[in-house]
Amino acid sequence: xxxxxxxxxxxxxxxxxxxxxxxxxxxxxxxxxxxxxxxxxxxxxxxxxxxxxxxxxxxxxxxxxxxxxxxxxxxxxxxxxxxxxxxxxxxxxxxxxxxxxxxxxxxxxxxxxxxxxxxxxxxxxxxxxxxxxxxxxxxxxxxxxx
Numbered sequence: 001x002x003x004x005x006x007x008x009x010x011x012x013x014x015x016x017x018x019x020x021x022x023x024x025x026x027x028x029x030x031x032x033x034x035x036x037x038x039x040x041x042x043x044x045x046x047x048x049x050x051x052x053x054x055x056x057x058x059x060x061x062x063x064x065x066x067x068x069x070x071x072x073x074x075x076x077x078x079x080x081x082x083x084x085x086x087x088x089x090x091x092x093x094x095x096x097x098x099x100x101x102x103x104x105x106x107x108x109x110x111x112x113x114x115x116x117x118x119x120x121x122x123x124x125x126x127x128x129x130x131x132x133x134x135x136x137x138x139x140x141x142x143x144x145x146x
Contacts, residue, residue, distance in 0.1 A: 009132065009142055013086030017064065022077050023051030029076045030063050030109070038091045038140065039109025040064070042082060050082055055107040056115060059129050061145060062088035085145050087132065092141050099134055102127040103143055111141065 022030055028051030034040065040063045043053030050060065061084035066077035093106035095113040102114040104127055114127040133142040 009087040010089045014064075014083050014088075015086075017081040018061070018084055019048075020080055020082050021046075021049045022066065022071075022080050023049050024071055024074060024076045025051060027107075028052050029074075030066060030080065031075060031077070032066055034109050035063060035066060037109075038089070040088075041090045041105055041109055041111045043105055050080065052109050053105040053107055055105065055112070057105040057107065058127065059103055059105055059111060059143075059145075060084060062090065083145070087142050087144055088129075089140050089142050091139055092134075096139075097131045097134070097141055099131050101131050103129045103131060103141070111143065 023045050028045060042050040042060050042063050043057045044060045045051035045053065050063065061082045063080050064083050065081040067079045069078040070076060071078055091110045093110040093112045097103050097113040103111040104114045106112040129143040129145050131141045132144050
């Protein structure tokens with residue numbers, strides 16, 4: 001049913017935020033320019049460590065803050081805050097998800113439509129996050145993380 005009311009559910013149910021280390025591995029680190037461009041989709045890549053993951057990896061949450069302190073000898077922030085529940089807005093890559101689709105990581109701070117899977121892997125469900133809204137102009141989706 002169409003409505004003249006503009007919904008904006010981003011950050012609903014956001015708290016509490018988790019504190020994590022930022023991965024220093026190649027192509028895994030988040031820096032402030034990633035957050036400024038809304039490339040914020042992350043995976044758990046170690047003990048309390050987040051990274052960008054690889055295409056097809058399970059979405060964990062959204063990086064919402066990076067510390068100004070850097071890992072010695074790098075430009076990688078020491079710690080970050082991660083939103084792991086509620087509604088998060090992400091940039092998307094192809095294949096573009098639609099409303100009602102599950103998402104997975106695209107591997108570059110973005111999400112994409114989840115690939116199909118006939119079986120549930122050891123350790124639980126492969127995918128997390130259902131798209132509740134899509135903005136094709138901004139190339140973003142609002143995802144319910146749970």
